[in-house]
Amino acid sequence: MTxxxxxxxxxxxxxxxxxxxPEQLAALLTRHAEPLSRRPAPTEIRGLAxxxxxxxxxxHLVLHLDHPRLHxxxxxxxxxxxxxxxxxxxxxxxxxxxDYQSLMAHRLSFAQLATAPVPPEDVFTALDxxxxxxxxxxAALRALYxxxxxxxxxxxxxxxxxxxxxxxxxxxxxxxxxxAPYLAPKTTTDPATPAAVLPATSLHDESRAAAATLAATxxxxxxxxxxxxxxLRKSGGLTVREIKRLATAAGATEPHTRLLLDLALAAxxxxxxxxxxxxxxxxxxxxxxxxxxxxxxxxxxVLAAWSALWAVPTHTPFGETPTALVxxxxxxxxxxxxxxxxxxxxxxxxxxxPPSPRAASSHPGQDAQATGDPLRGLLRAADWHxxxxxxxxxxxxxxxxxxxxxxxxxxxVAHGTLTPLGRALLSDPHALDAALTDLLPPxxxxxxxxxxxxxVVPGRPAAALDGLLAATADRESEGHAVTWRFTPASVxxxxxxxxxxxxxxxxxxxxxxxxxxxxxxxxxxxxxxxxHGRMRVxxxxxxxxxxxxxxxxxxxxxxxxxxxxxRTIAPTVLVSARPPAATLDALRAAGYAPxxxxxxxxxxxxxxxxxxxxxxxxxxxxxxxxTLARRLLGLPPQESDRSSRTRPTTxxxxxxx
Numbered sequence: 001m002t003x004x005x006x007x008x009x010x011x012x013x014x015x016x017x018x019x020x021x022p023e024q025l026a027a028l029l030t031r032h033a034e035p036l037s038r039r040p041a042p043t044e045i046r047g048l049a050x051x052x053x054x055x056x057x058x059x060h061l062v063l064h065l066d067h068p069r070l071h072x073x074x075x076x077x078x079x080x081x082x083x084x085x086x087x088x089x090x091x092x093x094x095x096x097x098x099d100y101q102s103l104m105a106h107r108l109s110f111a112q113l114a115t116a117p118v119p120p121e122d123v124f125t126a127l128d129x130x131x132x133x134x135x136x137x138x139a140a141l142r143a144l145y146x147x148x149x150x151x152x153x154x155x156x157x158x159x160x161x162x163x164x165x166x167x168x169x170x171x172x173x174x175x176x177x178x179x180a181p182y183l184a185p186k187t188t189t190d191p192a193t194p195a196a197v198l199p200a201t202s203l204h205d206e207s208r209a210a211a212a213t214l215a216a217t218x219x220x221x222x223x224x225x226x227x228x229x230x231x232l233r234k235s236g237g238l239t240v241r242e243i244k245r246l247a248t249a250a251g252a253t254e255p256h257t258r259l260l261l262d263l264a265l266a267a268x269x270x271x272x273x274x275x276x277x278x279x280x281x282x283x284x285x286x287x288x289x290x291x292x293x294x295x296x297x298x299x300x301x302v303l304a305a306w307s308a309l310w311a312v313p314t315h316t317p318f319g320e321t322p323t324a325l326v327x328x329x330x331x332x333x334x335x336x337x338x339x340x341x342x343x344x345x346x347x348x349x350x351x352x353x354p355p356s357p358r359a360a361s362s363h364p365g366q367d368a369q370a371t372g373d374p375l376r377g378l379l380r381a382a383d384w385h386x387x388x389x390x391x392x393x394x395x396x397x398x399x400x401x402x403x404x405x406x407x408x409x410x411x412x413v414a415h416g417t418l419t420p421l422g423r424a425l426l427s428d429p430h431a432l433d434a435a436l437t438d439l440l441p442p443x444x445x446x447x448x449x450x451x452x453x454x455x456v457v458p459g460r461p462a463a464a465l466d467g468l469l470a471a472t473a474d475r476e477s478e479g480h481a482v483t484w485r486f487t488p489a490s491v492x493x494x495x496x497x498x499x500x501x502x503x504x505x506x507x508x509x510x511x512x513x514x515x516x517x518x519x520x521x522x523x524x525x526x527x528x529x530x531x532h533g534r535m536r537v538x539x540x541x542x543x544x545x546x547x548x549x550x551x552x553x554x555x556x557x558x559x560x561x562x563x564x565x566x567r568t569i570a571p572t573v574l575v576s577a578r579p580p581a582a583t584l585d586a587l588r589a590a591g592y593a594p595x596x597x598x599x600x601x602x603x604x605x606x607x608x609x610x611x612x613x614x615x616x617x618x619x620x621x622x623x624x625x626x627t628l629a630r631r632l633l634g635l636p637p638q639e640s641d642r643s644s645r646t647r648p649t650t651x652x653x654x655x656x657x
Contacts, residue, residue, distance in 0.1 A: 009115050009159040013049040013151040018633065025629035028148055033625070034308065034334075035060040045632050052148040053161040061149060062167060063335045066180075067384045068140035071173050073149060076123050077164035083116040117157035127176040136178030173387060181381040183347040203349070207419035208439045210411030215295045215440065215460065216478060217250050218302060221260055222283055222290075224249035225270060229282035232272065237323030238281070251478075255314040255357075255402075256409055258324035259306075262313045265325055266305035272325065281325055291463045294443060296436030303410060303421075307429040308334050314357070315402035317395065335389030337403055339382035341426045346381075347417040357405055375400065411439075446513040451520055453486040465511055471497060472504065486521055491528040492593045501529030533595035535587070537580050544574040544583065544594070560590045 017025065029036065035057045042048040051057055062070065120141060124130075129137035141158065144150040150160050230242045238246075238261070247257040261281070264270045271284045290298055311328030375397055382390045382400070390396060407413040412422035424435035443462035447455040447469065455469055458481045469475075472494040473484035494504055504525055509517055535546035535555070546552050549571045556566050556574060564586055565577035576583045580596060587594045621627075630637060 009117075009151070009162065010046070010049055010053060012117075012153050012159045013053065013148065014046045016145070016151040017049055017148065018045050020633075022626055022629045022633060022635060025633065026625040028146070029625040029628060031147065032057070032061065041628070042632060048632060049148075053163075055163045055167070058149075058161050058163055058167060060331060061147065063332060063389050064338070064386065065149075065388075067173065067177055067387050068136050069143050069149075070168070070387055071127060071176050072123060072137060072140040073144055073160060073164060074168040074171070074173060075126050076118050076150065076158050077115075077160050077168060079118045079122055079126060080115045080160060081165040083118070115159060115162045117153050117155075117159050119157050123158065129176055129178070133176060133178040137176070171388065171392070177384060180342070180346065180384050183343060183377065183381050203414055203417070203419045204439070206414035207411040207421045210409065210414075210419075211299060211421065211436065211439045212295075212460065212480070214302075214410060215299055217252050217256075218260055218264065218298070219291075221246060221250035221252070221257065222264060222269060222287055225281060226283050226287070229280040231277070232279040232281060232325060233323075234278065237326040240322070243322070243324060254322065256406075258322060259313040259406055259409070260302075261324040262309060262311060262328075263302045263305045266309055267301040269301075294437070295440035295460050296433055299436055299440070300432045303412075303425055303432055304429040306406070306410060307337060307425060310334070312336075312399050312402050312406070314406055315395075315399055332389040332393050333399075333403075335386040336382075336393070336399060337407075338426070339386035339390050340378065340400060340403055341407065341412065341418060341422055342385040343378055343381035344413060344416070344418050345423060345426060349415050349417055357402055446511055447484075448513050449508065449517050449521060451518040453518075453520055453524060455484045455486070457482045468507055468511060471499070472508070486524055488524065488528050489588075491525055492532060492588070495529060495532045495593075496595070501525055528593070532593045535592065535594045536597040537576075537583055537587075537594050542576050542578070542580045542583055543569075544576060544587075545572055545597075547572055555587075555592075558590060561586060 017028075020028075032052070036042075036051055039051050039054070039057070042051055052061075062073070065073065120138075123141070124134065124137050127133075127137055141150065144160075145152060150158050153159060224246055228245075230238055230246060233239055243254050243257055243261075246261070247254045250257055250260070252260065261270070265272070265281070268284060269287050269290055270281050272279050272281055290301075309328060310333055311326075311330050312333055313324065316322045379391050379396060379400060390400070393399070404413060407422065412419060412425055418426065421432070421435050421439060424432050441459055443465075444457050444459045445462050445465055447457045447461070447465060449455050454476070455473060457465065457469075461469065461482060469484045473486045473490045475482070476485045477483045491504075495501075499507075505517065505522060508521070508525075509515065534548055534551060535544055537544055544552075544555065544566070546555075552568065552572055552574060555561060556568050563578070564583055567575045569575050578586070584594055584596060627637065
């Protein structure tokens with residue numbers, strides 16, 4: 001039997017959507033982009049209405065409803081179902097012990113799926129929404145209209161999706177609570193207990209330090225992947241060995257390295273590429289563009305990816321192996337993050353927070369009551385913001401603790417409340433540029449060169465300056481200022497990749513904040529260039545030649561070069577038993593400065609390969625929702641819409657590709 005009431009409700013939603021402006025419809029498409037992207041793109045308004053009221057989309061959307069909206073929706077659905085069952089009674093319930101087919105026939109009967117319009121006053125009366133609670137209930141109903149989870153009929157009644165009672169019937173939401181709980185600071189009546197001391201650093205300073213560290217860590221992590229791609233296991237995910245290697249290169253803990261890898265994958269900065277040897281993870285072409293951006297614009301896509309990630313990367317359930325770059329299936333994770341951040345948004349400075357996972361594991365005997373009270377209080381407050389995604393889910397406390405640790409690492413939480421960056425992310429994950437620009441100053445183009453053969457950059461260096469110093473010096477320290485140290489070996493490294501002494505001195509002079517270089521640095525570069533290339537490694541099997549006969553004799557008698565099995569074939573030529581690359585490494589390890597020579601007699605420039613994925617980096621057209629909205633409403637495309645059709649619209653690369 002066709003559910004005529006459900007069809008009438010869908011007609012009501014279709015008419016409601018058709019009355020919106022293109023901008024209003026585009027805003028709805030943007031809010032529901034995640035669940036709608038898992039279905040075929042609608043071609044008409046009724047197709048969009050069907051997609052919004054499908055069971056799969058509805059299951060996703062109710063996870064992101066706060067207590068007032070969810071309570072109004074559930075109450076309306078219950079009253080609607082009761083009236084539909086009264087108007088069109090269905091078959092009686094099967095007797096105990098009935099077979100599965102009988103049970104499902106009753107569950108999916110007309111009376112179970114039918115809906116009837118409900119006057120808003122009946123909903124408010126059922127909620128006991130009187131006095132101060134009335135405006136909150138009315139605002140919740142308007143928000144449901146905006147999100148397409150309810151629709152008004154012509155006479156002002158409310159219709160809701162027909163599957164809503166099935167979805168929400170098992171959840172006990174308790175009494176209607178119009179206002180969010182408030183997290184009060186920890187108080188004590190014991191006079192012997194000292195009062196809480198306010199933190200010495202401000203929220204802005206904490207967030208700025210965390211953001212600067214995060215930007216440097218992500219940069220080192222992606223640079224390590226570009227130099228050496230990481231291989232994935234056949235079963236999926238990175239091996240523990242690869243995670244340890246990347247954690248060492250990035251200067252981060254293994255859990256935070258897993259977090260940053262998943263965020264870089266979600267942001268399109270790395271991709272999983274299938275090769276004859278298996279699947280490898282390496283940067284995409286978007287990584288090169290990412291390096292040219294200011295620090296704030298680098299972090300924006302990474303933080304936006306965290307807000308929508310279907311996983312808690314730092315949390316590994318008991319019995320599972322920690323890994324990264326695995327497709328997440330935790331649809332409750334984004335709602336859990338939002339609930340925790342929203343609860344902390346109203347917390348005062350210095351409110352108690354649960355200890356981080358590392359601190360809890362380092363004090364296994366700590367009183368569970370002392371550590372659990374702050375977490376339970378926070379979860380109770382977070383429940384109001386997302387009732388179906390916090391304590392209603394398994395391992396709620398563990399997942400919440402790891403989520404808060406991730407938020408602190410990303411600079412979103414400090415001193416028991418949200419930082420300015422955290423509030424910006426909570427407000428709009430895709431509008432973080434202003435907050436990050438305030439936290440991270442512009443990149444520096446020049447360094448301070450000192451007489452002790454160091455170069456100091458009092459901030460974050462630009463990509464060109466960082467590349468120049470990384471090629472000619474060794475990074476010595478990092479923090480608010482980055483320090484490099486020049487050594488004979490580091491200068492020889494620059495000469496090995498094709499720099500000349502004069503060109504190197506000119507580049508360093510242009511990078512100097514004073515326009516000059518200290519005399520010791522000039523002497524170091526000139527001395528290294530004077531000895532560089534006095535011997536030549538010739539590809540053959542291979543040969544070493546030098547015009548300095550004394551040097552050739554010295555090499556032939558050097559004990560550290562015995563593994564090369566050097567033989568003198570001429571006063572100026574030696575033969576090595578090892579290939580050119582191994583011979584070069586052995587000579588440099590012994591303190592010499594050889595150069596590689598081609599078979600034509602010219603010096604060969606040694607360049608380290610930069611690996612990139614051939615997979616197309618995802619591009620997102622900000623005008624796409626508006627373009628689709630105009631098409632659904634039957635309006636002609638604007639000029640901006642026509643131009644956007646010429647842009648590539650490739651999707652993100654996943655492990656299944």
